[in-house]
Amino acid sequence: APLALTVGYLISLPLLKIFTQKYLKGVDVKSLLKESMVLYNVSQVALNAWMVWRFVDAVVNKNHPFIGDIYSTSAGASYAIWVHYCDKYLEFFDTYFMVLRGRKDQVRCILCLL
DSSP states (O other): OHHHHHHHHHHHHHHHHHHHHHHOTTSOHHHHHHHHHHHHHHHHHHHHHHHHHHHHHHHHTSOOOSSOOTTOOTTSHHHHHHHHHHHHHHTHHHHHHHHHTTOHHHHHHHHHHO
């Protein structure tokens, strides 16, 4: 699944760039995406704050070792780290927002590779 998601992401970027250049030429995409971007950013901040709180709580209050332990799963740190891993796929939307807004300076290195 991670490989398929990554390949799909890498294929979708140039397709989104072509779509944006061809069909959204005269549209003010930045104003259309403003509410979505605010909601996305607020949810990312809340999710990351929850993950930090959950990990600190597990280490400080539930005696989970700071440097990993494959046997300690009841403290909740393992779940927070798994959610953090899954959140990396949601963070692909940052790049989509940049491509849709035409921010080529921020995504140039990714689009050059494709």
